[in-house]
Amino acid sequence: MDRIDSDIETVLDAAARGERVEADEAEILLHARGDRLERLLVIASQTRDAGAAASGRPDVITYSRKVFIPLTTLCRDRCHYCIFVDTPGQLRTLHKPVYMTSEQVLSVARQGAALGCKEALLTLGDRPEERWPEARAWLDEHGYASTLDYVGAMARLITAETGLLAHLNPGVMSHDELVALRPTAPSMGMMLETTSRRLFEEPGQVHYGSPDKDPAVRLAVIEDAGRARIPFTTGVLIGIGETAHDRAESLVAIRDAHQRHGHVQEVIVQNFRAKDHTAMRAAADAETLEYVAAVAVARVVMGPDMRIQVPPNLSDPTELELLVRAGADDWGGVSPLTADHVNPERPWPHLDDLAARTAELGFELRERLTAQPPYVVSAEEWIDEGLRPQVLSLAAPDGLAAVTPAAASPAASANPHPMPEPSSDSRTIDVGSGMKRGLAAKALIERAAASPASLDDAEWGSLLLAAGEDLDALAATADDVRRYTVGEAVTLVVNRNLTSTGFRAALGSDPDPATFTLDDVTAIAMDAAALGATELCVQGRLPASEDPSAYVEIVRAARAADPALHLHAYRPQDVWDLADRGGLGLDAALGALRDAGVNTVPGTGVKVLSERVRRLVAPGDLEIDRWIEGITAAHRAGFRSTSVLFYGHVETAAERIAHLRELLRIQADTRGFAEFVPIPLPRPDGGVPLVPGRSPLDEHRAMVAVARLMLSGSIPHIQIPWTRLGLDASGVLLRSGGDDLGGVLLDGRVKPAAGIEHGLELPVKDAAALAARMFRPFRLRTTDYRWVAR
DSSP states (O other), X not given: OHHHHHHHHHHHHHHHTTOOOOHHHHHHHHTOOHXXXXXXXXXXHHHHHHHHHHTTOTTEEEEEEEEEEEEEOOOSOOOTTOOSOOOHHHHHHHTOOSSOOHHHHHHHHHHHHHTTOOEEEEEEOSOGGGTOHHHHHHHHHHTOSSHHHHHHHHHHHHHHXXXXXXXXXXXXOOHHHHHHHGGGOSEEEOOXXXXXXXXXXXXXXTTTTOGGGOHHHHHHHHHHHHHTTOOEEEEEEESSSOOHHHHHHHHHHHHHHHHHHSOEEEEEEEEOOOOTTSTTTTSOOOOHHHHHHHHHHHHHHHOTTSEEEOOGGGSOGGGHHHHHHTTOOEEXXXXXXXXXXXXXXXXXXXXXXHHHHHHHTTOEEEEOOSSOHHHHHTHHHHSOTTTHHHHHHTBOTTSSBOOOOOOOOTTTSOOSSOOOOOOTTOXXXXXXXXXXXTOOHHHHHHHHHHOGGGOOHHHHHHHHTOOHHHHHHHHHHHHHHHHHHTOSOEEEEOEEEEEGGGBOSSOOSSOOTTOXXXXXXXXXXXXXXXXXXXXXXXXXXXXXXXXXXXXXHHHHHHHHHOTTSEEEEOOHHHHHHHHHHTTOOHHHHHHHHHHHTOOBBOOOSOSSSOHHHHHHHOTTSOOHHHHHHHHHHHHHTTOOEEEEEEESSSOOHHHHHHHHHHHHHHHHHHOOEEEEEEEEOOSTTOSOOSSTTOOHHHHXXXXXXXXXXXXXXXSOEEBOOHHHHOHHHHHHXXXXXXXXXXXXXXXXXXXXXXXXXXXXXXXXXXXXXXXXXXXXXXXXXXXXXXEEOO
């Protein structure tokens, strides 16, 4: 370290002059901290900016709008940090295919295309047929010589059917295999990760027992990709046990290969994130400044013309500034539809949020294609002639993605066949009315999965009425859509309810147990946090006798008690009460709640978005137009919310579909809904059925499955209300398209009766056991669907 301390200024001086940095110098720079790290960041930023100006794209950070297609989760390797892979036994238990079928692939790709995606990232395990007979048997049965043969077939199919460009990430490939796949995709990739042989050769190290993680083999792939003239993505993984020397050597090896062939289009510098249920689950994540230094050194080593990519979902939003200062200029692929199936605990940022954050950092966010701009501009050299027309049709003259009008979302698509308004005594629509257009149930279900915007309301209504084998197929398809978009995890938030209807400025001598004061709010919030809650949910209209300013005071008291507690507070009708009785108006009421500390709002307080239904079953609820105005204003004020449908009352199938259609319209306008909760009528028989004689559970299966399919690509999470259904039925619905169980609903030790669902509590161990019975991972989450370590 003494040598490093004495030499670092010399190396920084050389880097500032633009001199070539070799492995020994890079290793020294990786140790920069304090003022020296600050200087390194300045050098890295200046290097990046010089390259951007020379390319004609000053102050631009790029990304690719993509869908993530996990073609198979079988793999012959045994990496100690990976949760992507499954065994054949796990696949059977999950009712998950050995390989995604072509129909499943196209379903995801078509939804992505409808959302404006241009890239289909095909990621999979390395050569699973070399380890698993089940993989070999599937390939033989379907007529494919190898997994890579199937990769090529799916890449061709995706481009032919959807116009998306494939980016292939299938692991180790030979030169001949690279050449064979080149006509199917404009770009390919494989992380080098590290040149450390120790991590590969020593028992117990992260790559031991994984033949495809031999550094020599992976370096050969990078060389062969260059010889094959393929725009290639590679990079390093920081924090898996490698040394600073290993990192430096890895970066220099990538640079040298690029200088020989000119094909490395971007270098990813990725920070390790520990995963539950892996051998490295107890390992520390990559330390922030260590990671930032690695990004800066990557920039300095690679020079001004290389794209340095950092995944935005693997760092907290506050850390993105450091990464940009370190010379990063590409966020990589970001999906508006699918999870990061390799890092499912880290959701993608929404693209609007990423654009806003990028602008805050002084840069413009621009979309690119799978191939970086220099390779698109020089397409005759780098892109197979069969792919060039499609690549160039999507490109602007500078090689970035052409700027096109925003892609229509499922919510925004016109409905060519609206359903008629129901009569007051109508309960159902004609069974099969959607089918009369000549579509069999199977074809309609497949179209609902692949192109939800293409179904009219009558067709969606007919799916709500599915029974028997058709319902089984509907639920299975919805579950596939759930699997290949939001992923496998079953999630739950540890929360506590506080019903603000029970607030009293002062309590009498014999208070109702459900009533509470501001002092109680402080104690309740502190108690909830002490019990492990990350969220306090507050909702309910204050009594007319209480000052409406109490809405704000309750939030302030809870925020002061525990600043880290997420406050999920106040339905539209509660906010309207503050706005009206408090004389503030809607926007000012929302601003006051935000300033007091509210984070998100419940989208409850409505049964069905139909005035007919409201007048019949809930005349005391907020009028529908005021609920819509209230939730829309909340979204525009920066609050995200839940969305709900209470079903099984007097509503028709048509009214349920109209409700979902309105949620989609709001979401297209505000994108404020984080989840949808289909809530059945709380009766022993499960409510009034849409289909006479259909069991309550089948009623729920149909509702959840249709919600998953219709809302896919718009509202990501479908929450199963276990309080209404019980755990056994909830498990069935988690296999019908659901992915979330809502909240624990702690009663707490302070004023337990002050919660609207007092006496109903879901212990974390019971939720985890339910997920385990389905062989799905269980994760505690925050209100905004980030995972919480247990």
